[in-house]
Amino acid sequence: MMMTSTKVAVPDRVLFRDLGGEAVLLELESGLYYGLNESGTRMWALLVEHGQVEMTFRALLAEYEVPPDRLEQELLHFVETLAARKLLDLHES
DSSP, rough: OOOOGGEEEEEETTEEOOSSSOEEEEEETTTTEEOOHHHHHHHHHHHHHHHSSSHHHHHHHHHHOOOHHHHHHHHHHHHHHHHHTHHHHHHEE
16 A cells, blocks of 8 residues: 555444543444554544545654654554454545
8 A cells, every 4th residue: 555645534334432542443334343542543533634644644753753664564554454344445546
């Protein structure tokens, strides 16, 4: 996946609930719940806010002291995992 060209959208079938720093995602078609830890919740919030992986990466890089290559790897893995579980729709632009 090319990080710079990937846009993301939350499908209507996905519900999000913040539980004080951690969060739960519910995929309505399957009825499956997924828990997010604090960093996953922050990644989710920024993906929803920006609608683009690259913008989310830049925001996270400004917030966290982490090597850029490690952050990129973790963010892309997170996005790919969410997409595989039908929690995010990905669009190349």
